[in-house]
Amino acid sequence: MNRLKTRLTEVLQIEHPIVCGGMFRLGRAELAAAISNAGGLGIITSATFPSADELVEEIRLLKSLTPKPFGVNINLFPTTRGPAAGDYLAASLREGVPVFETSGRSPEPYLRSIHDAGAKLIHKVAGAQYAKTAERLGCDVVSVVGNETGGHPGMADVGTIVMVRQAAETVGIPIIAGGGFGDGAGLLAALALGAEGIVMGTRFLATAECAVHPAVKTWMVDARADDTTIIQKSIGSPMRVAKNAMASRVVTMEQEGANLEQLLPFITGSRNPTVYSEGNLDDAVWSCGQAVGLVNDIPTCRELIERIVADAIASLRRLDTLRVGSPELV
Numbered sequence: 001m002n003r004l005k006t007r008l009t010e011v012l013q014i015e016h017p018i019v020c021g022g023m024f025r026l027g028r029a030e031l032a033a034a035i036s037n038a039g040g041l042g043i044i045t046s047a048t049f050p051s052a053d054e055l056v057e058e059i060r061l062l063k064s065l066t067p068k069p070f071g072v073n074i075n076l077f078p079t080t081r082g083p084a085a086g087d088y089l090a091a092s093l094r095e096g097v098p099v100f101e102t103s104g105r106s107p108e109p110y111l112r113s114i115h116d117a118g119a120k121l122i123h124k125v126a127g128a129q130y131a132k133t134a135e136r137l138g139c140d141v142v143s144v145v146g147n148e149t150g151g152h153p154g155m156a157d158v159g160t161i162v163m164v165r166q167a168a169e170t171v172g173i174p175i176i177a178g179g180g181f182g183d184g185a186g187l188l189a190a191l192a193l194g195a196e197g198i199v200m201g202t203r204f205l206a207t208a209e210c211a212v213h214p215a216v217k218t219w220m221v222d223a224r225a226d227d228t229t230i231i232q233k234s235i236g237s238p239m240r241v242a243k244n245a246m247a248s249r250v251v252t253m254e255q256e257g258a259n260l261e262q263l264l265p266f267i268t269g270s271r272n273p274t275v276y277s278e279g280n281l282d283d284a285v286w287s288c289g290q291a292v293g294l295v296n297d298i299p300t301c302r303e304l305i306e307r308i309v310a311d312a313i314a315s316l317r318r319l320d321t322l323r324v325g326s327p328e329l330v
């Protein structure tokens, strides 16, 4: 099939400029292997595993499932439970993990050991100004995610188009655009904005290999783009989630002035398994971005990735037909 070669595919040594971002509880070996085997970058989310040893087991499983590059997400958000980020990182480096994705806080304390091991670091930010910081620190790649994103958008409510464009005007390292991508036209738009690829989370939930209850996937196929909502803004840690009974409850609590302690029992993610494993869609808040409005089917990761790349190339050709005048003047 045709491919799109960008600085991202070169830096990460992958075939297609498509990354699956870290997904707490869902970023596991089977999903990551399916994405990496299809030519994208699959990522295991370390916070899913209660100990560094269990993370190592998952990395070994992933290595047995794919010979291709993959990554490990290290969550630096202050609310993260479990082992310290440094323990996850050290264990992953011993396993020869080639790519890391960090988010939530500055990755500065970890950069040297990542680079000393010959690995690459993608740092994910939710504001163009932080992309500049990531570059200054020496990150290899920066993911820039706008307000449409599943998981954590920034406090400023800036959408992906403006944020990626601003970042592209200010940084020289490769940018991955995130927040709202789910198809080939989106990938092409990201490249047009100056990004070198896309990071998706929401779209990868509705794939055959994602180990989430079928009821979640079916809900996503039926959902509209406005079936998500932002919670936790009152505590300075906004999160875009599926609009369900629990999200409405949290929004109401925030409007009534609930503090962090009162909100915590509903927002930590400890209740996620009831949604993800049992399919009780209203029992917990769970991350979901506006790209859910672009989900119309439940393909395999390979079908999805190949379709996105083929459609991006088709969109590129279609745009070329809009050009008026002789090519050499353009």
Ligand SMILES: Cc1cc2nc3c(=O)[nH]c(=O)nc-3n(C[C@H](O)[C@H](O)[C@H](O)COP(=O)(O)O)c2cc1C
Binding pocket: 020, 021, 022, 023, 024, 026, 045, 047, 073, 075, 102, 103, 124, 145, 148, 149, 150, 151, 152, 178, 179, 180, 181, 199, 200, 201, 202, 203, 205, 286, 287, 288, 289, 290, 291
């Ligand atoms: C279910 C789910 C869980 C997520 N968990 C994490 C996480 O643990 N760490 C992280 O850095 N990003 C997390 N994200 C964000 C994704 O890695 C990715 O940046 C984002 O989903 C991209 O935007 P999109 O949802 O519009 O595709 C999560 C997203 C989803 C949908």
